[in-house]
Amino acid sequence: MIRQKLITIITLVMLLCACDMQQQQSQLSQIKTQNKIRVGTLAGASNYYQAVQGEQGFEYELAQAFAEHLGVELEMVPFFNLTDMFSRLDSGDLDIIASGLTYDSMRSQYYRFGPTYRTISQKLVYKQGRVRPRDFDDLTGNLTVLAKSSHSLALQQVKQTYPDLNWNETEDLDEEELLQAVIDGEIDYTLADSHTLSLFRRYHPNLSIGFSVTRNDPIAWLMRKDNDDSLYALVVPFFGEVKQNNQLYVLEEKYFGHVRQFNYVNTLAYIEAIKKTLPKYQPWFEQYAGSLDWRLLAALSYQESMWNPRAKSPTGVRGIMMLTRATAKQVGVTNRLEPEQNIKGGAEYLAKLVKRIPARIPQPDRTWLALAAYNIGWGHVNDARIITQQQGASPDKWADVKKRLPLLIKKRYYRKTKYGYSRGDVAVKYVDNIRRYYDALVWLDENNAMKKIEPISEPNTVPTTINDTNKSNTNDPT
Incomplete structure (x- = not known):
């Protein structure tokens, strides 16, 4: 027991x-x-x-x-x-x-x-057209921020300096919806983190920054x-x-990396072109994109010619996709000023460049490298990849190659390369621009903000000269 x-x-x-x-x-x-x-x-x-x-x-x-x-x-x-x-x-x-x-x-x-x-800064934002506020004393309307957010905590600190400051807090909207409410005139001001604002302004350029509320906040x-x-x-x-x-x-x-710089005039013109010009050529971008995203093809075309089918450069690059005579011949384009032919040829050439990238390189890096090659030629891009590898970084990552492309303008680097001098610094800006245009198109398209129409007759445009000092090697098949 x-x-x-x-x-x-x-x-x-x-x-x-x-x-x-x-x-x-x-x-x-x-x-x-x-x-x-x-x-x-x-x-x-x-x-x-x-x-x-x-x-x-x-x-x-x-x-x-x-x-x-x-x-x-x-x-x-x-x-x-x-x-x-x-x-x-x-x-x-x-x-x-x-x-x-x-x-x-x-x-x-x-x-x-x-x-x-990471570090960010908090910005007070308002809609373009209002008087720009320089500090909190200049606010003349409704300030609304996310409840219990870093923005709310920052305003609580600011109130010690500006005791008359008042604001509203909401849990019904997220940060992007608050920014949209400013655009729509539903509220007058809000606070936004710098990285969120950079992404949002790609397709809403009318959102302006009044002043920085905080700087270098640790994330x-x-x-x-x-x-x-x-x-x-x-x-x-x-x-x-x-x-x-x-x-x-x-x-x-x-x-x-591609949205740190913002150009109000350029972004505004781009959004306007999406509404008025892109619908004329969108069916061809879609038809000839093949394995590419048609929106990427359209973004590339805007960077090249601003969707002007009669664009030309002093070096002889022409058309809506800005093809050289040699590249046009290679992809079967007989009339570079005919937009459907030019788009078809540009799409085929870009697809060839993407296929030329080593198979081990994943997306989206292979696309960004191909875009750089469209601008300065694969030979120069590969030179930059070799420099990248020599410096102990990855030649297969766009982020690493992007750092080394500008070295191709420096003699101590390009004299040791196979293809020599190239405006690699311009190629970096070129790819960044296309990525911004592409992101905006994707957002507008997926939010049903684009209106598609049938192709219409050739617009009455005159040849536009494009300053393409960076295009000495554009469409270089090397």
Whole structure:
């Protein structure tokens, strides 16, 4: 009898210890056991979104890299307001928040911040046409920001200097919707992070910056603040690794490298051309794109000629895709001023360049390299790739080659190359421009903001001279 009671007691003790051990299991152990890390983010172009090719976004790709670092699957959980997202983190339903949030001393009392991996600034924005405000004393209307956001926290700090400052906060709109509300005249002012604003102004150039509210705000991931350091202990070396191996820079370049500079007049003219000029040629871009995205082909054409079929350059490059005589002959174009022929020939030539890129190079890098080759020739692009490899970087990543292309104008570099001097610096701007045009077209197209019409008769245009000092090697088949 005593023995049976003793066995029962020992069994109960063992069960209690097992339960206690389960309760004491670290956050990292739980992630490993579930084979899944749950990462929360605000849905949007700079964090996470669903595209035709699947999940995309800077924070998504960074979180995916961390999941691979841990050897587990990623579950990205999109949110539409901060309150819900922080509530889920507090309850343990999320492991990390990766949403481009800035470090704040008030937040740091309740949450643990990871290492800084980017910096942004907060801008006060308004619609072009209003009087530009230079500081908060100049505001003459409604200022609305996201509730519980970094913008709200920044305004709370600003109010100490401007005690009469008032603003509204909303959870019903996200950051891009607030920007759209400014465009639509529903609100007068809002605050936006610099990277979100850069992406948004590609297709809404009428959004203007009044002044910077903050500068160089550090961006970091957030975790629960408790006694469990197991996950944090791996976040820190992960960011050290992605900075060291250039992975962070490559992501920055992919999502933000081509939108850092903004030209109001150029963007406004482009949006106007999409409405008035593109519909005349869109059916041909679609018809002859083949394996290419017709919107990429159209963006390339706008960079080349601003969709003017009679454009020409002093070096003899002509037409809506700006083909040289040699390239036109190569792709069967007999009349470069005939837009359908020119578009067909330009599409065929670009497709050849894409195929010429080594098969091991993935998208979108192979497309950006092909665009650079369309501008200065594959030979010069390959010279830049060789320099890239010699300097210890990857010749297969556009972000790395982009850094070395400008070296082709320097004698100490180009004299050692096979094809010599080239305006590689211009090729970088050329590709960045096309990427901006392409992004805008994709957004407008996928949001049903473009009106398609049937091809019409040739517009009454006169030849336009294009200053193409950068085109000495355009369409170079080398």
